[in-house]
Amino acid sequence: MLLETIQQPSDLKKLSHQELQTLANEARIVLLGKISYHGGHNGPNLGMVEMTVALHHVFNSPVDQLIFDVSHQTYIHKMLTGRAEAFLSPEHYDDVSGYTNPKESEHDLFTIGHTSTSLSLANGVAKARDLKNETNNVIAVIGDGSLSGGLAYEGLNNIVEQGTNTIVIVNDNDQSIAENFGGVYRNLKELRETNGQAKNNFFRALGFEYHYLEEGNDVAALIELFEAVKDKKTPVLLHIHTIKGKGFKFAEENREKFHAGGPFSLTTGDYLASGSQEETYGSITTDFLMGKMQTDPKIVAVNAGTPMILFSKEQREKVGNQFVDVGIAEEHAATMTAGLAKNGAKPIWAVFSTFMQRSYDQISHDLALNDLPGTILVYGASVNGMNDESHLGIFDIPFLSHIPNVIYLAPTTKEEYLAMLDWSIEQTDHPVAIRVPVGAVKETGIKDQTDYTQYFKSQVTKEGSQVALLGLGNFYSLAEDIAFDLETKHNINATIINPKFISGLDTALLDRLEEKHELVVTLEDGVIDGGYGQTVAGYLGNKDLKIQNYGLEKLFHDRYSVSKLLVENGLTKENIIKNILNSL
Amino acid sequence: MLLETIQQPSDLKKLSHQELQTLANEARIVLLGKISYHGGHNGPNLGMVEMTVALHHVFNSPVDQLIFDVSHQTYIHKMLTGRAEAFLSPEHYDDVSGYTNPKESEHDLFTIGHTSTSLSLANGVAKARDLKNETNNVIAVIGDGSLSGGLAYEGLNNIVEQGTNTIVIVNDNDQSIAENFGGVYRNLKELRETNGQAKNNFFRALGFEYHYLEEGNDVAALIELFEAVKDKKTPVLLHIHTIKGKGFKFAEENREKFHAGGPFSLTTGDYLASGSQEETYGSITTDFLMGKMQTDPKIVAVNAGTPMILFSKEQREKVGNQFVDVGIAEEHAATMTAGLAKNGAKPIWAVFSTFMQRSYDQISHDLALNDLPGTILVYGASVNGMNDESHLGIFDIPFLSHIPNVIYLAPTTKEEYLAMLDWSIEQTDHPVAIRVPVGAVKETGIKDQTDYTQYFKSQVTKEGSQVALLGLGNFYSLAEDIAFDLETKHNINATIINPKFISGLDTALLDRLEEKHELVVTLEDGVIDGGYGQTVAGYLGNKDLKIQNYGLEKLFHDRYSVSKLLVENGLTKENIIKNILNSL
Known part of the structure; x- marks a missing residue:
């Protein structure tokens, strides 16, 4: 050749x-x-x-x-x-x-x-x-x-x-x-x-x-x-x-x-990984929004050039004028969302974590400073997202959660996610962002009845002592796994907390942790610098409690193996348990 | 009428x-x-x-x-x-x-x-x-x-x-x-x-x-x-x-x-506050850059529509093609800075803190991911900056300092500032941002000989015990004031630290604080959430040290009186000393 x-x-x-x-x-x-x-x-x-x-x-x-x-x-x-x-x-x-x-x-x-x-x-x-x-x-x-x-x-x-x-x-x-x-x-x-x-x-x-x-x-x-x-x-x-x-x-x-896309057949033009029929957090979102749009013409989804994360071509035709693709123009998507919310529509802006950062100023000023009730659905916000250094979904907590007025939520199950999404669309008080869970759908079968107007209220899912584990969003299950091993192998009855809110702290809960705990452990699926755990550490710094923050090192990680990266960042059950035992 | x-x-x-x-x-x-x-x-x-x-x-x-x-x-x-x-x-x-x-x-x-x-x-x-x-x-x-x-x-x-x-x-x-x-x-x-x-x-x-x-x-x-x-x-x-x-x-x-502008005469068209001839951090920057440009044609200043923060009309004519005003287009300014650095120029992008946030993605990707040696001069980054809720300069630490590869510096004196600026322009390793000090110029008369390639190395300006005070940038003098009162009024010989670097920690220094200190106090001129102090708190959380973080509440403060806002946020010498004494 x-x-x-x-x-x-x-x-x-x-x-x-x-x-x-x-x-x-x-x-x-x-x-x-x-x-x-x-x-x-x-x-x-x-x-x-x-x-x-x-x-x-x-x-x-x-x-x-x-x-x-x-x-x-x-x-x-x-x-x-x-x-x-x-x-x-x-x-x-x-x-x-x-x-x-x-x-x-x-x-x-x-x-x-x-x-x-x-x-x-x-x-x-x-x-x-x-x-x-x-x-x-x-x-x-x-x-x-x-x-x-x-x-x-x-x-x-x-x-x-x-x-x-x-x-x-x-x-x-x-x-x-x-x-x-x-x-x-x-x-x-x-x-x-x-x-x-x-x-x-x-x-x-x-x-x-x-x-x-x-x-x-x-x-x-x-x-x-x-x-x-x-x-x-x-x-x-x-x-x-x-x-x-x-x-x-x-x-x-x-x-x-x-x-x-992935591998495909040169002779038939079909992708080899046939579209799974299994439910994903993406398909749950699509189904929920399409249903809700039918009964409420004021609901409108906004997207900047990646419409397929919400709707297929056929679905886009079906929802008609309740979907807007603004072209690859994330700033416009954010600011238009503010305009929609101001004038009484119920906008949902769907965006990948890595692209959301293109609208920092518009989120801060047009949505947050004006305190308008737009919903941001943050996709691919996880170490388990796109893994090219130019498409990482691990920086959204540091840049989004410290903007005033933004309520940033981290659901851990299907029911919680849908309850948050429904609440967000209907509330009229603040911009709300939801970190759409990544990975296999977890279903409890029990409707989430939480009142999300109780801002920053965390959920204690297991009352224990000595160690309190705050497992944020995708990493909530890691907290459960650690607690299970602590109990079964080390006779430690840890408290498990689902923070639910990323952008603020349940200070009443954190205050009372001191009574029965020596150590607070935070787990988050993103970079550790400027993250959720550090706000917890800052709040608890003057108390008689030790704090361990777990997350990813502040780096542009490139084409990584997830499991290897987790090991390198100490984000394994084994390592965290070892550190907990050392600290107690 | x-x-x-x-x-x-x-x-x-x-x-x-x-x-x-x-x-x-x-x-x-x-x-x-x-x-x-x-x-x-x-x-x-x-x-x-x-x-x-x-x-x-x-x-x-x-x-x-x-x-x-x-x-x-x-x-x-x-x-x-x-x-x-x-x-x-x-x-x-x-x-x-x-x-x-x-x-x-x-x-x-x-x-x-x-x-x-x-x-x-x-x-x-x-x-x-x-x-x-x-x-x-x-x-x-x-x-x-x-x-x-x-x-x-x-x-x-x-x-x-x-x-x-x-x-x-x-x-x-x-x-x-x-x-x-x-x-x-x-x-x-x-x-x-x-x-x-x-x-x-x-x-x-x-x-x-x-x-x-x-x-x-x-x-x-x-x-x-x-x-x-x-x-x-x-x-x-x-x-x-x-x-x-x-x-x-x-x-x-x-x-x-x-x-x-401010008040002016209707009859003469002159502004009443006559341009002070006193040195400011702005005039120091202008003088330094104009001098350096004369000997190095590769130095180029970039600005997006606010050229007067660097150069007057006459000065712009003088520096000629070594200054570029890109129009009100901060994203372009950031990305152009990356292009300039890549091709061997020495770009300095001058921008207000409040407008810098319009380029989050461009700073992150074009400058930081590519790790290019552009200099960002961050103006008006302080509670003592513009005080309209739409023009606040108190969010830059949370959004800038957690981007990988960015070296964010906080000078405390004229000599330190000029040393950092000169180093930044000449170094070829990383994007460097400098939080241009706000307020009256502080001069030591002693040339700063610090080697800034020793990343994140803080300066201990007074070795003490019990309490370590980390006074960042504009708030360094507050640390000095607190230390003075602690010593003279309470017989406590506090350690004073000038962190110099915002975007990373001097972990060796922080590690050894445990030996002689019970309490670490951080002071920063910006919102506390996602700020410098919380990274310190996160790092020290598992040690036998208490930490107190001081900064501003995460809010869009509007047309505030600085002194009142500082009191409301506990940012007075008296309040901080009271809290320190309570904690010891």
Whole structure:
């Protein structure tokens, strides 16, 4: 294979257009081989094959600096920059991450995983180049889906303002993760349909020199365009139409399904892990909301570009105007939620923990300062969530729970979760966030009758002495396991507490712990710094009680094994019991 | 005065255009009377006089819902909605806040203080209206300066997508706080110069029905335009050219100076508090950076729309391309800083604590995950900062210090600050944030020789026993005061510690405190929840030491008296000494 002869991008320089096309064809086959076996981002990479080949033929990485938005479309880039083995040999599949990673290659400038940052990064890189009086090209590749994020617009504005070489490539495949939403997409459509000639032009309005290319999967056409703008002294925007999923029929036909996923069959296009029919906390949420929406037209779910965490395409059609996908624009989702709540709707914003952090200011000001009763459902908030360093769900407790007025809840069972969710939707006093449990559904069969207006009231599920275990949310069961062993193996009758509330303390309960306990142990499924346990430690610091906080070390843990990470962080029953026994 | 007859906006309905013009003239005089005596946002309100009169004449607040971006331009709105007394009578000047405030009036929908949120709020309000099958108008007023924030663009996109009544008014006075920066401003200029007829039209490109009005300070023209679009079923965007500072010569002539400020002379246009020549931590920073920039062209300062915290207009001209104002776009500032650092520049991003929170995700991912050596100078991070509930500088420790890789420093003197700043600019290992001290400059006269690569190493400034006082940054002097009284009045020789680092602990030092101490006291100038003290408490929880954390209650404190707030939060020397004595 030609591909195997490519050690670095400069090896593409000497290839003819015909050979480059062959290389692209090989790369697509190799890509399909890996993603069908291993899983990954399918559509985005299939669509980028030709463009990546053309980029590395025309430009001169790493002297010319390439920045890819989200960087989930860089599998071919990795193949062509010395990492082909990670796509050719199954035993090396995991040698590379699913995103650009400077630790892997000098051709990867940044670790990226969230959308809409590429243009601002490029603006900084280009400004530094100018300060150093260097003359290389800076190229940012951004998908149409990422254009809905406000940061992309800030980047566009500032690239024009800077006025020096920056080549912005809008890779327009007419699809976000799911559908695109927002006014700018009408303009992109108009531009595609007029071969870039439409009178209304978002990019020209911002001051860009604009070029349109319809044949975004044609190597020769791409090379011609890139050659034409290479080394320009002023910013230029290339609007290039590509086919998401290009070259794999099933991916071209079902672009949402094939945005990303696990292993699939190349012959049938079916994912191998058949969708389980088992109940999950996700399916419970969906069922509950769809039922409740039918009887209350004021309930409205909001989401920023990941609608599938709540509703499938069919379900979205069913709930109609009671669901809003705002595009990949988490800030807008948060602030719109505030507007909805203010005007008497009952909004539920569903968001992954890792993406929620994109709206810190909007949660703080628009929701919390205004004290508006929107509900935030926080998905994937756990060590058992996405495990790429760019998609961690372990920072939400530190950043969310210390914002005034926010009631942050940690349910431990299905019944508790549904009671909290129902209460949150109906109450009109505060913003409420719920850390949607992760993992197998736990059902008690007993309806949760808790009055959640009794803010910060914890539940003592077992009255004991000596040791009190506060098991927060997903880690409540760890508290139960520890208590069981303490009792059966060490004759210690520990108290077990389900805190329920993350954002405040049951001070009456904590005050009385002193009477019968020597040690308070907190367990939380997130980083320990700034977490729940430290607020407990701060409160109890002046009392005659010892406190042990358990959680994860403050690090960007990357592609970790959960069980190994738990061991490394002392988060095992055995270690905690050992420490408890040492302390008593 | 006609103004005194206006009890509510409906009173404007019956007025003739002539009377409305009289009302506007009166309102401007009353406004000048208050702001020249009291201080406030000058230019923005002077420019909005006629528009506010016309809005309340045509629309029907509070049924029609008005949302003002930042809401610093709503003084006239307040006058016309039952709050004229707060502008007419000096003894009532402080009855109203400088922003919209739902606690004051049903005509104020939201508490707002940060930019670019109005369109997303309006989008939520309008969506709720639609769900309720109501038909009122939703009107959002946003200044040109706020258009540089990405959230405004997200709002524009989603208003078009929603497709129902929302009237967006772009109040274009061709000025942000200082100059405008970004491509969109070229288009606004083009549109102003062509009376809205330019071919390139940013708003039309996003799908808006667009109307331009040149005479934005003409009541009759404004009324005609508003009447024409009132009750439209689809979104509409009104681009209205107003004069910032209109009607006060000095404000029209010097728009940056008269954006906001304290009391000024109506006859000379001079601010009464003459610019002190005394050294401040701000002036120290400016002097240091200007000096260092001269010898190192790779040093570059970045700021998002508040350039005056670093450089005056003249100084900006002097430093030239070593300063970048990105517009009011804090996310871009953070991410651009990452790009600059990656490519070998030495960026310093200067930002207020309250605005830094708009970039949580960009600090976390672009700077911290990539572990890039950008410097963040955090201004106004103190209880002694801005004291509006929408501009508090007391949340930065909880949200910033728990992000991995960030080194967050708290200097206590001029020498320490400059040593930290110089080190930060030259080091190449991590993002470093410095909490710029607030208040009078403290000078030791002794150069700080600390090696700041010894991460998290605290300084023991006085070795004692029994009690260890950790006084963080601005509160270090409080620790000294307490220690002095403990020694002189209670014969207790307390240990004093200057932690220097906020984002990590000197565990070796904390470990050895147990030997000679019973009590550890932490003092920090910010909210206590998620703060520095709680990390200390968490670390020491399992030891034979008591811990007391001092800081502010987790609340949006509003227009507080600092001394009163400190008393209410137990942050007085007397209270802390009492608690210490009780604990020993």
